[in-house]
Amino acid sequence: MRMSFSARRGAAAVLLAAASVATVAGVRQAVGSDHQDTPEVELSPRLDITDVYAFPGSTADRIVLVMTSQSPITPANTAAARFDANALYQIKIDNTGDAVEDLVIQFQFDDTQSGGQQVGMFGPIAPTTRGMLTRVAKSTPDIVGAMGGTLTTGTGAAQVQLFTGPRNDPFYVDLEQVFRILPDRRPARGPLSLITKSANAFRPANVSNPGPFDATRGNAVDFLMGFNAMAIVVELPESALRSTTGGNNIGVWTTISR
């Protein structure tokens, strides 16, 4: 199982690299709690999920699900940032405790003639297939409209709200120091790949006299301060995610497929 997947993915990454030579020079490092975790998504930042959040919504019976991707996007590049129109973005929900998705919320994007994007959201809905291979579960989106703003369907307690577009990356971490402590997790390209000095501790928040350069000295730095991510934010009633028997415990994860 492991070998076959790894081998297949390796081949796919090579093909991807060969097919997108023109864009490779412009690739940025994607950084978050799961930043550029494979060479494949390093080469295609639009396919890189960076963080997932879930917390109570505007009232106690509502819930917010957030999926950020493509971080870090510089402010200068933010206006041109887009989702991948060939990819399927999904939030998957297990509400029966078996770690298999019972419901999915699916997002597709389409480039428009004017340079913008349309988003279509499907669900929450039972998926047509579970696991690694997926299809869009139905042909008519529950929400469709322009990427970059808030869209809604329904009213009152049943309303579902959707935002898609660039936002501040909410994640914060001293990533330089993380990769000094764990150098084998470094990305394969970009400035973070060049880190060589090793360390065995994090940097202090404040140093009055750091002295000559030393990887263990200097102040801790929020590597993501000032950068943006492409966010998908959904707020909906908790009842839309409960199991048919009313179970309140859910497991949430996000995927990107193409």
Place this chain on the structure above:
Amino acid sequence: MKMRFAAIAVLAAAALVGACDDEDTRTITDVVTVTVRDTIRIGNTTTTFDQIEHLANPLVNEIMVEKREHDHYNNTIPSEMRAQFRDDLVAFITGVAGRDAAYAGTVADALLPDMLVVRMDRAPTVTAANVRDAATVGWLTQVLDATNGYGGRKLDNDDAVDKGLGVIFGNVLGNNNNVSPGLVTDNVPDNQTDLTTFPYVAPPN
């Protein structure tokens, strides 16, 4: 995607044929501009998509799983993760962090299957307006407070890096054996810029 590659291949073949058949050796200078439209459209239920990315709990794949296994991890449904990756997490926590095997197993079982666990009936008075001050809501709170923890993950006041480091290198899950005090926080504070109303994530910089 497949249609796009096919279109390019046909064009390339046509150019080759043109050059070979060109009896008077003219240089071909025509520039052909082709707009190749993607074949995937919103709501196309016949296209099969193949998963390449998975994310739920922060830092698990990134930090605790070896880089050569990341593709495999991204290609694993959560229901298979304990069987496939529990040993990887235990190896990291015992090998890199130097913790004992029993504690490593406790941590691995809290993080796998890799889903953000939410107990929606918990924290009944908490809404987005006051969630940043709610101690029972946030990453791993369903483990740290088994009675009242809502779980999930908050935008503010939920330092996933420090929590993750505290679990791996510190005593966050109740074990003081062989902790590494220099590795339990990255000393980066919460930026606290997020909103109390939809869409909650702060506007772009």
